[in-house]
Amino acid sequence: MLDVEPPDYYPVIDKLFADELEDALWPFGITVREMRVRVEPLEKVLTLHFDILLEREEGFPLPNVEAIVLGILDKLTEEATSTFGRLYGVSFRVGRVNIKERIIRKQNPGNPTLIVEGPSELKPVLARVGKGLIIKMKEWGYSPSTVTLSFDNEAVSIAVKMTSRLNTYDKLTLKSALVEKAAAHLKTLLGRRFPVEVRILDPSDRVIKVLERNKRTIEERIQELLSNEDVKALMDALGRKPP
Structure with missing residues (x-):
């Protein structure tokens, strides 16, 4: 407000x-x-x-x-x-x-928090994509605390918050894999491709960098x-x- x-x-x-x-x-x-x-x-x-x-x-x-x-x-x-x-x-x-x-x-401390932001008609789709990404990350050995998906200007932004620090290689690898998976899920659910931006955040990241x-x-x-x-x-x- x-x-x-x-x-x-x-x-x-x-x-x-x-x-x-x-x-x-x-x-x-x-x-x-x-x-x-x-x-x-x-x-x-x-x-x-x-x-x-x-x-x-x-x-x-x-x-x-x-x-x-x-x-x-x-x-x-x-x-x-x-x-x-x-x-x-x-x-x-x-x-x-x-x-x-x-x-x-948190209601369920062991489960990652999923946040979706966008038009009401797209929130169920974003939620499905987010849940799929969380499952994949667990399969890959990652444990995110929060996954946020936002739809704005015909593009999807994804922010993954980690509780522990990742090295640069792991961040780049995870980012590339999530872009590919999210783009594929969105095309399947909505029938066309959307630009996807992924950010991997850990305690070493500063909010000012995100703002920039x-x-x-x-x-x-x-x-x-x-x-x-x-x-x-x-x-x-x-x-x-x-x-």
Whole structure:
């Protein structure tokens, strides 16, 4: 749930901050349950104050989640200023940040968690593909803790979270095998091929690296904002117009 005050800033915060933060955290099984953002405009600076509630399952070591989230917000602020802010002559800065974390106990600790995200009509297909991949990984001797499948822009993204560290060779081998299996399953179930992206995550991976590898670029979000009539009206009211 996203709540923005003043509400006129909702589209900007949603596209440039909320969506990006969720995209950076979801491969690790971390869900942004609530986000409240208060925007303080002062001349050419928009100061953002955050209250964030995070939820994640126990069992995956991810120390200092607060520092990780602050690092992501700082990076998003820089990107928002250098892209959208540059067009309108404004800059963003992070003000007060309050982060609360809720740990959820797994119902079946021995079984990997399967998460699917996408259109409702495709979720059963994604779930079948995910269950098949989990079975295959167990046959290959791997023990994932979480497998996430997401469908967006006619492509499937798969994130596999491991509880122990894998060497580079094992990551590349597993990634290649999962791309092949997932593509084959999707073609069988849906009748055509879809691009498949796989990420293998372990405790050595940093969330910032995942953010940098996000498939949907910041430029695409900027284009959506520039065509949003509410955003245009807001920036006009602030006396800001793109060149």
